[in-house]
Amino acid sequence: MSAKQTTLCVPLEVKPESCSRLSSLINDIRIREDKSTPGQENFARIIVNVPTLHFLSMSVFAAGDYDPMFILEANFDGPVGVFWGQMEAALSNDLREIVRCCKRPLDGDGKLYDAVTAPESAASIAAYFEKRTQSPSVFHHGNRGMNRDRILREHALFLTVRRELDAVDTIDADPYRGLEPRPLHEKLRQRVIADHPWLAQVPIQRISASEKAFDVLRLLLYVVILIFILSLPGLLLALLLPTAAYVAFIIVAAVLVAFLIYRKREPLPGTGIPTTFSFLNLLWQQAFVVAAYVIAATLLLVPTVVIGSYLIATLVPHETLSLSEAFWLIAPAVALGLFSLIVTVPLIILRLRYLEMHDSSHDAPQTREHLLREMIRREDWVAQNHMGSIVLLKPGVLRTAVVRAGHLGLGLLLRVQARDGYLGSMRTVHFAHWAFLNNGSRLLFFSNFDHSWDSYLDDFIEKAHAGLTLAWGCGVGFPPTRLLLFDGASHGRRFKNWALASRTVSRFWYSAYPTLTVDQIERNYRIASVLHKQTPSDMEVRQWMLDL
Amino acid sequence: MSAITSNDVLRPAAKGLKRRLMAAAMSAIPFVFRLMRRFYPIAGFGSTYIVTRYDDVREVFGEDAAFTIPYKANLDVLTGGEPFILGMTRTPDYFRQLVALRQVMLADDLPELGRSAEAHAEMIVSAGNGRVEVVDQLVRRVTFDVLADYFGVPEPGIGKLDVWATRLFEFQFASSPSDHALRQEVEEIAPAFRDHIDREIARRKSDAASLERPDVIGRCLKLQAEGEPGYSDVEIRTAMLCMIVGGPPQPPMVVPQAMEQLLRRPEALAAAAEAARANEDDRLWKILREALRFDPLAPGLTRIAAKPWTIAEGTRRARTIPKDATVIAAFASAMMDERRIPDPGRFDPDRLNHEYIHFGHGMHECFGRYINRATLHRMVKPLLRQPRLRRASGPEGHLSKNGPFSERLVVEFG
Numbered sequence A: 001m002s003a004k005q006t007t008l009c010v011p012l013e014v015k016p017e018s019c020s021r022l023s024s025l026i027n028d029i030r031i032r033e034d035k036s037t038p039g040q041e042n043f044a045r046i047i048v049n050v051p052t053l054h055f056l057s058m059s060v061f062a063a064g065d066y067d068p069m070f071i072l073e074a075n076f077d078g079p080v081g082v083f084w085g086q087m088e089a090a091l092s093n094d095l096r097e098i099v100r101c102c103k104r105p106l107d108g109d110g111k112l113y114d115a116v117t118a119p120e121s122a123a124s125i126a127a128y129f130e131k132r133t134q135s136p137s138v139f140h141h142g143n144r145g146m147n148r149d150r151i152l153r154e155h156a157l158f159l160t161v162r163r164e165l166d167a168v169d170t171i172d173a174d175p176y177r178g179l180e181p182r183p184l185h186e187k188l189r190q191r192v193i194a195d196h197p198w199l200a201q202v203p204i205q206r207i208s209a210s211e212k213a214f215d216v217l218r219l220l221l222y223v224v225i226l227i228f229i230l231s232l233p234g235l236l237l238a239l240l241l242p243t244a245a246y247v248a249f250i251i252v253a254a255v256l257v258a259f260l261i262y263r264k265r266e267p268l269p270g271t272g273i274p275t276t277f278s279f280l281n282l283l284w285q286q287a288f289v290v291a292a293y294v295i296a297a298t299l300l301l302v303p304t305v306v307i308g309s310y311l312i313a314t315l316v317p318h319e320t321l322s323l324s325e326a327f328w329l330i331a332p333a334v335a336l337g338l339f340s341l342i343v344t345v346p347l348i349i350l351r352l353r354y355l356e357m358h359d360s361s362h363d364a365p366q367t368r369e370h371l372l373r374e375m376i377r378r379e380d381w382v383a384q385n386h387m388g389s390i391v392l393l394k395p396g397v398l399r400t401a402v403v404r405a406g407h408l409g410l411g412l413l414l415r416v417q418a419r420d421g422y423l424g425s426m427r428t429v430h431f432a433h434w435a436f437l438n439n440g441s442r443l444l445f446f447s448n449f450d451h452s453w454d455s456y457l458d459d460f461i462e463k464a465h466a467g468l469t470l471a472w473g474c475g476v477g478f479p480p481t482r483l484l485l486f487d488g489a490s491h492g493r494r495f496k497n498w499a500l501a502s503r504t505v506s507r508f509w510y511s512a513y514p515t516l517t518v519d520q521i522e523r524n525y526r527i528a529s530v531l532h533k534q535t536p537s538d539m540e541v542r543q544w545m546l547d548l
Numbered sequence B: 001m002s003a004i005t006s007n008d009v010l011r012p013a014a015k016g017l018k019r020r021l022m023a024a025a026m027s028a029i030p031f032v033f034r035l036m037r038r039f040y041p042i043a044g045f046g047s048t049y050i051v052t053r054y055d056d057v058r059e060v061f062g063e064d065a066a067f068t069i070p071y072k073a074n075l076d077v078l079t080g081g082e083p084f085i086l087g088m089t090r091t092p093d094y095f096r097q098l099v100a101l102r103q104v105m106l107a108d109d110l111p112e113l114g115r116s117a118e119a120h121a122e123m124i125v126s127a128g129n130g131r132v133e134v135v136d137q138l139v140r141r142v143t144f145d146v147l148a149d150y151f152g153v154p155e156p157g158i159g160k161l162d163v164w165a166t167r168l169f170e171f172q173f174a175s176s177p178s179d180h181a182l183r184q185e186v187e188e189i190a191p192a193f194r195d196h197i198d199r200e201i202a203r204r205k206s207d208a209a210s211l212e213r214p215d216v217i218g219r220c221l222k223l224q225a226e227g228e229p230g231y232s233d234v235e236i237r238t239a240m241l242c243m244i245v246g247g248p249p250q251p252p253m254v255v256p257q258a259m260e261q262l263l264r265r266p267e268a269l270a271a272a273a274e275a276a277r278a279n280e281d282d283r284l285w286k287i288l289r290e291a292l293r294f295d296p297l298a299p300g301l302t303r304i305a306a307k308p309w310t311i312a313e314g315t316r317r318a319r320t321i322p323k324d325a326t327v328i329a330a331f332a333s334a335m336m337d338e339r340r341i342p343d344p345g346r347f348d349p350d351r352l353n354h355e356y357i358h359f360g361h362g363m364h365e366c367f368g369r370y371i372n373r374a375t376l377h378r379m380v381k382p383l384l385r386q387p388r389l390r391r392a393s394g395p396e397g398h399l400s401k402n403g404p405f406s407e408r409l410v411v412e413f414g
Helices: A016-033 A044-049 A080-100 A110-117 A125-131 A148-169 A181-192 A209-240 A243-263 A279-285 A287-315 A323-339 A341-358 A369-378 A397-417 A453-472 A492-501 A518-532 A538-547 B016-039 B054-062 B072-079 B092-104 B107-126 B134-151 B161-173 B180-206 B216-225 B233-246 B251-264 B266-277 B281-293 B369-384
Strands: A005-013 A053-061 A069-077 A138-141 A384-392 A429-437 A442-450 A508-511 B042-045 B048-051 B131-133 B301-305 B309-311 B319-321 B326-329 B400-402 B405-408 B410-412
Touching (some): A005 A138, A016 A053, A016 A080, A044 A080, A053 A080, A053 A148, A069 A080, A069 A442, A080 A110, A148 A181, A148 A518, A209 A323, A209 A341, A384 A508, B072 B161, B072 B233, B092 B233, B107 B369, B134 B161, B134 B216, B134 B233, B134 B369, B161 B233, B180 B233, B216 B233, B251 B281, B251 B369, B266 B281, B281 B369
Antiparallel strands (some): A053 A508, B131 B410, B400 B405
């Protein structure tokens, strides 16, 4: 069975008068757990008592528009309830004190808050955090399907392999020198398997076939529903107009809207950034989505209509529809509805373009000097870093709908596409997620990544500026965007300033494997995968040797 | 034969259909708990409530001001009205007695207790000629020999310590108020037991040499001589009586239950045997502890609501317990709660400490937990080391119960 990983956050509104105390509490936890002294194991209690945990952070976001917000972010293996049980066992008193610094929820969780914050309370603090947990709107799991134990185990194997190869290099009779790949593999496997007996077992599949199929199905369902909703105006119109008139109307409207978009395609003065990104190419790449829609919609709707007609026939006798009759009734309707998308989608883009042209962007976001210094002080101690950010979202029904639908779609798409351990061409993200806060008026972003924050963002700006603009362009003050995908994050310096201003200090941050990069974990995995096999193919072994 | 001179550790068991029905009911408990956790987690039956989920069981144990222990009335019968921590609420006297006990029962004693338990067990297994009865011949014998010696309470001249202690234990923790026969026996045994300890204290005080013995009574008397409060003769007697009644009767209940669970799981038994042979005591303890999760000491422990209290407040299952209601905190169910225990049906000795509630939780967590931690696995270690350890053929090869007590389990080896 593959490993189920979970990403979540718990946002709790802080009592303004308790904000300093809360920050101190979190600092105290960090000082107590993060020994940072040679010879003492960092975070020993968490390592032992929360063995499912990959990353954990606790931050306090202060803002002028809202009271401070405490956010606990966690990435772990296995069921949520078990994780919170472990957290309670490890940090019960700390978590209870933290909750005492936060406001009593005004929704139905008020009584639970009272129970867990009462003096000498023995009520489950795990239950409170579980109840206040918020799921991400979009998340990415690097090294997907690798549970913490496996990551650590395979890294231990890597170190054994390195020691074995390094040790023999120092003596004259190097038993590996001159060996063909397959005998080398066999010999090395024999040497390391005693210390790593799990190599003799069949490795657990990182992502099971059923999980992959489920991911694809969910994406397909999303696409079908989204396109169906966008097709609805066209479907209704098709019912009112003769087909020829309808088609003519759609074509004329589409040309008109396209013309208007074309007129507004130019960037606002001084905001254009040259890019190699092509929207037409993107559309062409997504051609399968259109085909999938037609197939899925037809497959779903035809049996529904046929079964429905038979059911009705049992109640009110009338002539039932055959399968082919139903098909020829539904398929043209689907096609006509789909055809209307050439108007609906550009119309939405046109409206958004209008909004974009009137957006305000933040040229000089304010940053608090002392926070900046704290952030810098905590960065680059190990291979990984952590960031948390909250931005306000631009208002409006259309934008809200687009952002919500966009996040949902992006999340589903990532599950289908980011299966190889990486986020597209970016090879530095361990766990990242977005979540909507305060009734969707703010957007939270957390990331656990390799290397420094600067290079992390450079990586994004360089390789995924269009995606970044799409995902974050809804933020108040975001650099000027064009047609949702262009410019925006391509303004490297402005984007970085904007992102920096939205960050806060990661007061407590824990990584179960702080020295390992995403790349190294994948490398360890590849090495272990081939060492699992008694007789890998020649090609596999040659490829494997490049990783040693 | 009077209760005092009886040789029968357990009272006669139910027979025939009643026995079979009781056994069936006991074996159905895990399934019933599972249903309750899902559909009726805080179940009320009249003035009795059964709490089955992990969070709620810990809450009941943890809220000791709301849920008090029900032991005082019976305990007074045993001690002649003298107070002991088991019957106390959170008062200064409770903590004074607790400190007094901790001063004479030391962490440094534990390794020797473990060694002694193993050595005693080794002798019994060696003399067994390939066949051992686990409940009485092995675990009860080892427990009472080792702990009576540790406390400094010898066998009485007339009667047997294990019979007395077990009968009083049954009265204290597992009896019904309508069981007049048991009450009658207890009223005979308890004064005799107190008298026996009193005489032993007097004997020790009159013998300067025996005062130096480093057992628990010896340490108490030494502190008494130094004028330390909390160690009067009556206080020492009460403490020794309660420790012997509350402690040694339990290992013969739970260790055979753990053995039975291991015998049902060949892989776990093999792992336990491997740990025993390799002298990996910690590993062996973890295996035994996990085996006990599938059949712990009891389904639950009883508490009495001292005031109205809402368990699981703020959740959909919240339920207000009225004052004076009886609450059964089903820790056996809690240790199987999939909401907090990962894959609870899997035998996994590497579980985390918080996943076990064998010794209760909170203020009244079992005082003897450290002694149990040091000795339980060592009692069966010599047995587990034997080659081809297996059940004896026939019914005696399967653990039989007499009420809450393990009665008989015979294993063979070699």
